[in-house]
Structures are given as C-alpha cells and as structure tokens.
Amino acid sequence: EVLLLESGGGLVQPGGSLRLSCTVSGFTFRGYAMSWVRQAPGKGPECVSGINGGGDGSYYADTVQGRFTISRDNSKNTLYLQMNSLRADDTAIYYCAKGGGPTTYYFASWGQGILVTVSS
Amino acid sequence: ETVLTQSPATLSLSPGERATLSCRASQTISSYLVWYQQKPGQAPRLLIYDVFNRATGIPARFSGSGSGTDFTLTISSLEPEDFAVYYCQQRVNWPFTFGPGTKVDIK
Numbered sequence: 001e002v003l004l005l006e007s008g009g010g011l012v013q014p015g016g017s018l019r020l021s022c023t024v025s026g027f028t029f030r031g032y033a034m035s036w037v038r039q040a041p042g043k044g045p046e047c048v049s050g051i052n053g054g055g056d057g058s059y060y061a062d063t064v065q066g067r068f069t070i071s072r073d074n075s076k077n078t079l080y081l082q083m084n085s086l087r088a089d090d091t092a093i094y095y096c097a098k099g100g101g102p103t104t105y106y107f108a109s110w111g112q113g114i115l116v117t118v119s120s
Numbered sequence: 121e122t123v124l125t126q127s128p129a130t131l132s133l134s135p136g137e138r139a140t141l142s143c144r145a146s147q148t149i150s151s152y153l154v155w156y157q158q159k160p161g162q163a164p165r166l167l168i169y170d171v172f173n174r175a176t177g178i179p180a181r182f183s184g185s186g187s188g189t190d191f192t193l194t195i196s197s198l199e200p201e202d203f204a205v206y207y208c209q210q211r212v213n214w215p216f217t218f219g220p221g222t223k224v225d226i227k
Contacts, residue, residue, distance in 0.1 A: 045164060
C-alpha cells in the first residue's frame with residue numbers, strides 16, 4: 001500500500017519559515033517524481049513545486065520561486081519543502097503527491113495534507 | 121502559463137444520470153490532461169491520466185476524451201459516491217496548472 005505522511009506544518013508569523021517533510025512507503029521512492037501541491041480554503045489545487053526521481057531537476061511556481069526549496073533524500077524515502085519568507089497567501093493545506101514515473105507529473109497518490117497557517 | 125477553464129461550474133444531476141464535464145486549455149496540451157475527484161475534507165483522487173487512461177481502481181463509468189485544447193470527462197451513470205468536485209490538470213509544461221473545478225451535486 002502506498003502511504004505518504006506529511007509533517008511540519010502549523011502556525012507561523014509572516015516572514016517566518018517552516019520545513020515540511022513527507023515520509024513515504026509502499027513504493028520505490030527514487031523511481032517517482034514527487035511534488036508539493038497546496039490548496040487554499042475554498043480554492044482549487046496549485047502545484048507549488050516538483051522534483052524528479054533522481055533529485056536533479058526541480059520546478060517552482062512563480063508565487064514561491066526564490067522562497068521555497070524542494071529536496072528529497074532517497075535513502076530516507078523522504079521529501080522536503082523548505083518554506084522561507086512566508087506570506088499570508090501561503091496559507092493552505094499542503095499535500096505531498098507521488099508522480100506517475102521518474103519525470104511524470106500527474107499525481108497518482110496523495111498524502112492526507114498538512115495545514116500551514118501564516119498569520120500574526 | 122497554460123490556463124484551464126472548466127464548465128459548467130456546477131452540474132446538478134440525479135443518480136443514474138449521465139454527467140459531461142468540460143475542460144478547455146488556453147493552448148494546446150497534446151494529450152497531457154488529467155482528471156481528479158475531490159470530496160470534502162479529502163485529498164484529490166486521481167481518476168484519469170493522459171486524457172483517457174483510468175487510474176487503478178477507477179470504475180469503468182468514468183471515461184475521458186479529447187485532444188489539443190478541448191477535453192471531456194464523462195460519468196456514464198452517476199452513483200451516490202460520485203457527487204464531488206472534479207478538477208482537470210495539464211502536465212505538458214510547468215507550472216502544471218489545475219482548472220477551477222466543476223461541482224457535481226445532487227439535483
């Protein structure tokens with residue numbers, strides 16, 4: 001069974017930082033692209049960042065470019081998202097999502113999501 | 121950025137009826153169109169990838185079609201568990217954008 005478990009969310013002040021983690025099991029982690037997809041309250045999903053299976057290619061939405069960094073540790077089956085200079089409009093549920101292959105970015109499996117709230 | 125528009129915004133139907141959902145892209149996306157279903161309080165669930173390929177465990181009443189810029193998700197006969205929000209997503213170029221969604225609710 002494919003499992004993805006996010007952690008590290010919570011309440012942070014504007015300008016602050018958080019690091020999200022996603023620990024996975026049930027599949028060969030290095031064989032799949034991984035992504036962070038967020039969903040603000042009442043809104044549709046937004047692809048925030050993606051990274052290929054080998055970890056040597058990554059993508060960022062314009063809204064987070066320069067503030068967020070995606071990474072993965074294939075030895076630990078873990079995906080990360082370092083979020084700096086957080087803003088109120090970063091408030092959302094953040095999902096970790098498994099791709100369809102090493103460079104294939106549809107989201108075949110999702111974690112349960114973790115809430116990030118940016119507020120003073 | 122490729123913008124996806126979905127229509128209608130809301131579709132009110134009864135169980136057993138056929139649902140036809142549309143997704144239009146602002147530029148050609150070949151066959152790189154994906155559909156998800158989302159229910160309240162849950163993560164989206166992959167239904168169909170690359171226009172017409174059903175994901176594992178997805179019933180045959182869900183089907184996808186289209187190419188280029190115009191795509192359709194069809195639910196042949198609505199079951200009670202199908203009332204949800206449906207999103208399309210393109211994966212041809214980054215950022216991999218989603219449409220705004222179509223809500224299928226009970227008439």
